[in-house]
Amino acid sequence: MTALLSQEKTRQQEWLAPAVCVLAAAVWALAVRPVDPGTLGSLGLAASISPAVLIGVAMLSVGFVLELRSASPRTWVLAGACMLAVICAYGLQPLVEPSARLPVAWLHAGWSGYIAQHGQILHNFDARFSWPAFFAFVAWLTKASGAPDATVFLAWAPPVFTGLAAIGVHTLASTVLGRGRGAWLAVWLFLIVNWVEQDYFSPQGLAYLMYLAALTIVLRWLCREGLTAASVLGSNRTRLAAAAFIVLLCAMAPEHQVTPFALAGLMVVLAVTRMLRTPWLAVVAVLIPLAWLALGAKEYWIGHLDDLFGGVGDLSGSVQQNVGQRFSGDLGRIAVLTVRCGLSIALLVLAAAGWWRLRKDRPIVLAVLALLPFGLVGLQSYGGEMLLRSYLYALPLLCTLGGAALVTMLDRLPTALLTAAGLGLAAIGLVTARGGNDAYVAFRSDDVKVVQEAYREALPGQHITALAGYLPMQWARVGEVRQLSLELKCPPGPDEAPCVRHLGPEFVIVNPAQDAYGHMLLGLPPGWSRAAVAGLESHGYREKLRIGDTVLLELGGTR
Template structure:
């Protein structure tokens, strides 16, 4: 390999092979032979881990989940399988002759164990927001596009790209609903991320140990859970793909031989980049801002600007045009809030760090582990920046810092700190991989020395990803209750729930006003706790002059109240008891996990 020209700090350094790896890559002579027993043991770990994982799912008591969700009901065999998979991956990583197919197989197995476990265990779709997005797709198909009377959900009409795409899939395939394949969104989304992640990392280094180590660490630390059936998961996949195309083009531009005609982009590739940005802009409100911030960060080094400035200009133009036209109602209504948030950067940063005093004891533990894992990721990335000088000549540090301007500018409903972590993670993990796995001496010893750290990362992810499953999991009885409500209630009827954890209650959301009690202000919640009937009156009396109101209580709602503490854990039981003894409230559906009450205004009932 020829001598490289000096690179400025922060400049993208295509295929910047670490200095310490070059002797390995160019050393003459055949590599040392390892014992056959070691080789077979390393390769056998993968299939054995998969078999143990599948066996561990045979008898899992989902009803026993409380504070720590799936963590407390998964059998020992599950943890043995996961540990064995980590050891097998490290064994493959310690031998530089291991082919890429083995690394890919280990990563796919990790994705299966982490993200397919709920899909295999649960009888219904996981997570209330996933059900909500299925309902939006259904409503857009019924209405031929935007949904009238959507109220709070009209934001989806202004960023409809994800929903229109799924509507096209349903209409092309003849499927009745996205519910069937939405169950598999987490494992599929994570599997699709592998390709752009590899393209990004191969634009930086040729060391397969660093590349696959980074991919593994990404899936070991991505605890935020934005991979379900949602516009954010779709837009994030496109964002990572966009970054992969940009870094690949930067590499190609830097490696162009002297005297070659300067051309920043081949027309076809530039068109593909603009198309991806257009889909991002029409699919999600936050991701375009993260996209622009990343493009600005990567454009700071002068040498990158010829490639990136045309893309940055196109991205800014697309975002401004969309926000000024299709998304104008939302932007206009919230402009004052956006401007006000700019004046409170400290509040925006800490908004997601909710107070833990009212949360369940297990949730306090989960929250601190999530925070610790996130802090550890940034700390290890910072150490890598200091210890591995070659990483400073890449765009990785800039991509890690790129979400910070968006973080200080807006709280995004208290979720911005988690989204900033999500968008910084793909770049941060390659820095961490360089810190952990880059070595000239005894690479096998180095790899196995970090096994405890890799296991700790996975443990932290599982607390964040599985720790709230008692509220994210829905039984078939809960689904039956909400299907009864959405199928039988007259249009215009008010539907009341304690929390958002009700599977499918948004079906026909354009026909029913909704009230979610845990979102009300503190005075309303205190009144509800003091007297459930008095707490309900302001909502149901004013909304039942024409049609009755329906109050839905279910197991998952009680679980969410217990986990996050916004309402006392016994609120649902007390509401059930109070309504059962109050005239006007009629139980119209009940099973072991849910009950539905109908309330008809007494004056209206008598006049009828």
């Protein structure tokens, strides 16, 4: 009788973790509602969704930890929980917001469309066209899928890229830690601290997947024993791994400006420390991206050498651009930035604890590899984004080390509960951090319709502009009409009409996202854009179209 009761209790416990995950998904799904981006404040998306959505996201961590504590964690439950986390955290914005967010994602769709239409890049147009592989791939994908244009891929790119990256992180963590609880915890950490939003429709989103694959190949098959838990295979497998690595590197070189060099830095360290079984691969890792930069991207570096090398060694200037200039705005934005810093610091602390736990079994070079990407900040500010990219490149190994630290917390129930609570809180922080900019990077469908009207009206060579760069623009008629933000030449504000009129763009589009940007980041009064529109109308512009709060102004008389 006791044995039967014990078996029944075991069966009930087996279904507890899946039940918690399903309940979490149900709570989340029932609470999800559409959000009007125009109503978002400086706290972003988290303040405008139901608290039940955040509770559902947090509950997933509880189910995940419960499954990990079982005697034999089931892969299908852990993988299912990770998939739900991707949907609930990274798929939240495409589900609740009416249009794809982030202006640069729309721009990338336009560049891909240009290649699809003309079969070549637009020369001497933008430096990023010197790394055209992503745009060419999307142009092919658009034609192959029969999609009308690349904008159909924008909204769901983040959950797709992140889901694929999570698979890569698990493979990498399994290489370092072995197939067990630590590797799964590394994946969960990756999913709840990856707030940098470099997984949007972009070259770096695809290049990051190649980066993960290449790094895993190196650690699993091309390094000496002792660095990882994976066994070193025979020479044939080593040659195949080296060939696969070179293929990935050749694919990355024309894909993105920074990612191949981040990987090259890791390879150099492995070669110098004699952990790399094939040291010549470090030379190849440096030469291939340099060769593309010298030959394939010559339109960029000719006349721009100062942009490339002017910031080398200027650590204080780079830190100022990457940290000082970004840590600004109203109280809500400062709160969001604080959450982002908190997630990053917590991961670094966990990684340090994980390294301390592994210090007897793994050489110190593993910790060096985890932190090395941050050295990129001293080489280039990258327009104030290099620290974000460095954090992204460091995430896989930092999360792996963090997973090694957390796995020791699962043995005892009190520490396991503390772990579940901490991971759940971090998941809420992730939603807050990722949606913190949505007041000015998320768009209404009205914005897209007004831009479409501008495309219909503009003649070749004319200008379609915005007071600030937060508008879904440049996704069509690339190279045919000029599409730009006036922000650099005319500082946003209620009195910028004379400056705009002096430049004389034929079309100006003003939307709520631009107003939110000016208010939250620049300290302008709420509604400043309405005053700017009134000023433009008194300086020769007339209202061509208004849909909701989004207005298209055309140069040519008064209303």
